[in-house]
Amino acid sequence: MQKAIIKSVELMADEKDKIDIPEPLKPKVKKQYNAQNCTLLRSGSPKVIILVTEATTAGTARDNTTTTDMNRREREMALREREATVEIVKGIFGRRNDNSNKTENQASRQTSASAVYKPVVIEQSATETELTRHFVEAGFRVVDPKVYSRLRQVADSTGDVGDMAAMGLKMGAQMIITGQTISERTNVQGGMTSCRARLEIKAIATEDGSILATNAIAGGGIDVSEAVANKIAIKNASENMAQYLMERLCSMNIQLAGTERGGSSAAAKTQGATGTTMTEITVSNVNYAKLTAVANAISKNSKVKNVQKKLPAGSTEGKLQVEHTGSTDELIDALGKAPALKFEVTGVDNGIASITM
Structure with a gap:
């Protein structure tokens, strides 16, 4: 095998000038949107509400390293030995009604299990952060999430498109970007954790509840920290989703009511009717x-x-x-x-x- 490898290297060295080597991949240039190339922004800045629920778990993958499994088994064996020692001591000195020790033992078991299987939950929505950044940089007016806390409760409880559109219309928003994101761990190896995220989004016009755009996009991320890997996966999926939404919305020859400069909602409807x-x-x-x-x-x-x-x-x-x-x-x-x-x-x-x- 060594001789074969050496011979192969010699042949490749002799023919290296004749081997076609592809050029390095160029990074994908992301298109920037503004009033110059976006129909929705030419007559004003539509007000947008971005509402995306997010769920992040530890996933179903198990660590592939022997060390991790061995450490887990050692903790379980140590816990059993401790319980056996406590039973022996109680048998020698007599049993007492000690609820505090029982509670302590139960707490120890829960802590041991949580150290291995505890899910990771990200409180702040990374999806909303990325989508908000893209829409603000393009020129849209994005409502602060703290303002529509009631709308968030409606989305978390029912998720009804009609209810969200009506609530957004009352707040003066012309469009709602809503959906959900799930992210979980997929693999752990060599000290690095990989995660995958899936994002499903709808863009809804609050005037009539019509769906302007919808898509589902997945993305991945890797880092030594599981929480950071989850956020990277969500960020990658959100960036691709933002590009899709911008391309879709800005290419539509429509005008949302109430976005024209110095005009009213009725004026916008009249303009759209006249073509x-x-x-x-x-x-x-x-x-x-x-x-x-x-x-x-x-x-x-x-x-x-x-x-x-x-x-x-x-x-x-x-x-x-x-x-x-x-x-x-x-x-x-x-x-x-x-x-x-x-x-x-x-x-x-x-x-x-x-x-x-």
């Missing part, structure tokens, strides 16, 4: 006069309802907020037919466009 669309156009290489010319050209379109322009001081990049009917492509195509404007389209997406003068 208008909000498109933000970034105009590069302009001054105020050129930006005004572009805004005037857009306003001549019969499908355009309103145009608002913005040009920060000292900047050559302006922004136009256009309320119109039809798609963003149709709006840019119509703008390209203006004879006095000379520009180049550098990007077009659903509700977003970029042009350079």
